[in-house]
Amino acid sequence: MTFTLMQSIIFFGIISITTLATRALPFLLFPEHKEMPKYIKYLGNVLPYTIIGMLVIYCFKEVNFMQQPFAIPEIISTVIIVLLHLWKKNMLLSIGGGTAIYMFLIQVVF
Amino acid sequence: MNFKRNALKAAFPHTIPVMTGYIVLGAAYGILLSSKGYSFVWALLTSLFIYAGSMQFVSISLLAAGFQPLATLAITIMVNARHLFYGISMLSKFKGTGILKPYLIFGLTDETFSILVASDPPEGVNKKWFLFFITLLDHIYWIIGSLLGSLLGSILTFNTSGMDFALTALFLVIFIDQWRSTKNHLPVVIGVGSSMVCRMLFGPSNFIIPSMVSILLLVTLLQKKIELRNSL
Numbered sequence: 163m164t165f166t167l168m169q170s171i172i173f174f175g176i177i178s179i180t181t182l183a184t185r186a187l188p189f190l191l192f193p194e195h196k197e198m199p200k201y202i203k204y205l206g207n208v209l210p211y212t213i214i215g216m217l218v219i220y221c222f223k224e225v226n227f228m229q230q231p232f233a234i235p236e237i238i239s240t241v242i243i244v245l246l247h248l249w250k251k252n253m254l255l256s257i258g259g260g261t262a263i264y265m266f267l268i269q270v271v272f
Numbered sequence: 273m274n275f276k277r278n279a280l281k282a283a284f285p286h287t288i289p290v291m292t293g294y295i296v297l298g299a300a301y302g303i304l305l306s307s308k309g310y311s312f313v314w315a316l317l318t319s320l321f322i323y324a325g326s327m328q329f330v331s332i333s334l335l336a337a338g339f340q341p342l343a344t345l346a347i348t349i350m351v352n353a354r355h356l357f358y359g360i361s362m363l364s365k366f367k368g369t370g371i372l373k374p375y376l377i378f379g380l381t382d383e384t385f386s387i388l389v390a391s392d393p394p395e396g397v398n399k400k401w402f403l404f405f406i407t408l409l410d411h412i413y414w415i416i417g418s419l420l421g422s423l424l425g426s427i428l429t430f431n432t433s434g435m436d437f438a439l440t441a442l443f444l445v446i447f448i449d450q451w452r453s454t455k456n457h458l459p460v461v462i463g464v465g466s467s468m469v470c471r472m473l474f475g476p477s478n479f480i481i482p483s484m485v486s487i488l489l490l491v492t493l494l495q496k497k498i499e500l501r502n503s504l
Contacts, residue, residue, distance in 0.1 A: 163309040164335045170314070176341055177331055178321045180348040181355075185380045188359030194367055202360065205491070208498060210361045210389045211454070212463030212487045213354070214447050216480075217382055219467035221440035223476040235434075243441050247448050257289045257441040264441075265434035 235267035279401035287409040293439035298417020303425035315422035319415045358385040369400040379407035456501040
């Protein structure tokens, strides 16, 4: 272990409590029994549509178009997932198929 | 008891994509943690009580940086700031979930959040238990993954590289479903656009908070326009 037992407990404890705090803060600020401000209600409706896009970009944040293999596995797999999903509308098929193709591309082809 | 079993049955299929991703990523975390000399007990406890994938990976690199409680606190806030958006988005959905609410809030990871956004309980299924079982199953997958990695990491021979793409695929699929579910694409464009621009400006490790700020600014400035389009 890198730290002593006590240090480790404090270290992981800080991370655990701080993580919970970032998740709980909105619920503490706007408890159920109080009328939610209109603006917060608006944010609650609109933010989900913005965050999923942010998460997609987050997943691709390390992708490098300038270096070998020029993000080709990511591009091919993404196109296949999009087409498969628009065609069959089956979530598991799109995810399973796309992941299998990505694994094949990075393990065997590139 | 029956309504709980029904909720579990309804919840499980929604969590299958996360199962793959969490077991693979959890295992990667378990392997890394044990490489730092922390046994499976630590893998179990951290995945049980922290339950935040990206932060747990960051914690591994913090272990190497020496014991610095204040820096740890600051980094955790920065890495997890995006959770604030998840909470705001779930204020309405978690209403009336009673004693289950604290756990739903605790378990609000990226993946659980995106599934909860995308899925409503089928007719006749108890909503709060449906939300609870999605959260619980995801948590269990993450714990199992961490334990597997920690215990069996050294004897794994199956080439799993690329398997974590399942989570990227999950977000992509939810993204497509969201796109099709509404005519008003402005919020989606704001989300993707802000994140892409910030990723280019701030680099891969520092772009999330600037992205959040610009998303917040844009949806606030364009509130009238977005609400008008939504009401059409």
